[in-house]
């Protein structure tokens with residue numbers, strides 16, 4: 001029997017639903033994602049740490065969950081990390097039946113095993129309208145048969161990157177050729193896969209590791225959860241690296257924000273963020289538009305970029321920054337996810353640009 005639950009937003013708005021995942025109350029930042037598919041990838045994306053993920057696509061669970069297998073290179077075959085990072089999943093209509101060639105279990109089983117609450121029967125269209133008007137809010141999932149005795153969650157003041165980053169150095173593709181230091185703020189596996197596939201050696205280091213005395217050919221700044229202002233240690237190290245050499249640097253999402261901060265620019269919080277598979281971005285200086293996969297709540301204030309930096313991509317919906325580049329050095333980054341997983345793969349050329357600059 002599914003238990004009755006209530007989702008309570010910080011402005012007091014309530015939504016009634018049923019629990020289909022792990023039965024436990026939870027609090028976090030409520031954010032919506034407009035993608036039609038990709039719940040295994042999104043749930044395991046470490047950038048969702050601390051967030052209750054609302055899917056606007058109504059029917060969820062109908063293709064089940066792929067197996068958790070690990071490849072010879074140490075990366076999961078179908079997931080973006082070792083576990084679910086989102087604090088909960090909120091859907092309109094959970095499908096108990098599932099069918100897919102690669103499914104080995106249901107979404108409900110997976111959520112239960114990973115101790116992650118999932119709720120269904122929520123009017124996600126109404127909920128999304130509330131979040132769009134008000135902006136993202138903190139929220140709680142409460143069980144009707146239990147008193148509200150969980151503490152309010154904090155989001156902005158928490159260093160989620162420190163929680164999800166690796167704790168020691170991990171190497172992939174050793175001896176392959178050009179060596180890339182990957183700063184793990186909460187890296188998605190497909191960023192590593194995209195680098196490994198292009199024949200580079202990847203040295204994955206914790207977010208606050210000082211790599212500036214190491215021997216390597218390029219620096220890659222990964223995605224990660226929470227407020228980039230929590231990562232000043234990483235910013236200082238990037239700044240040190242930029243003052244020492246003109247080695248190539250590339251960043252994705254949190255990586256874009258950290259590179260911008262290292263360059264002296266400011267970050268602000270978007271009203272409700274960009275999460276989904278169909279965010280249009282324009283490649284500045286061209287008439288090319290790409291449909292991109294995104295998951296971020298903060299953005300770079302392009303007006304605060306120094307004279308030797310410029311915008312590389314701009315969001316065509318709201319004009320916000322989607323990437324920056326240095327005017328002379330091979331330093332650039334994207335706010336969107338060129339590695340997809342899930343979402344369109346049209347911007348994977350960012351990895352080619354980076355690997356070309358290494359050579």
Ligand SMILES: NC(=O)CC[C@H](N)C(=O)O
Nearest residue numbers: 223224226253254297298
């Ligand atoms: N996917 C990411 O790297 C997200 C970056 C940052 N946590 C944000 O929300 O903007």
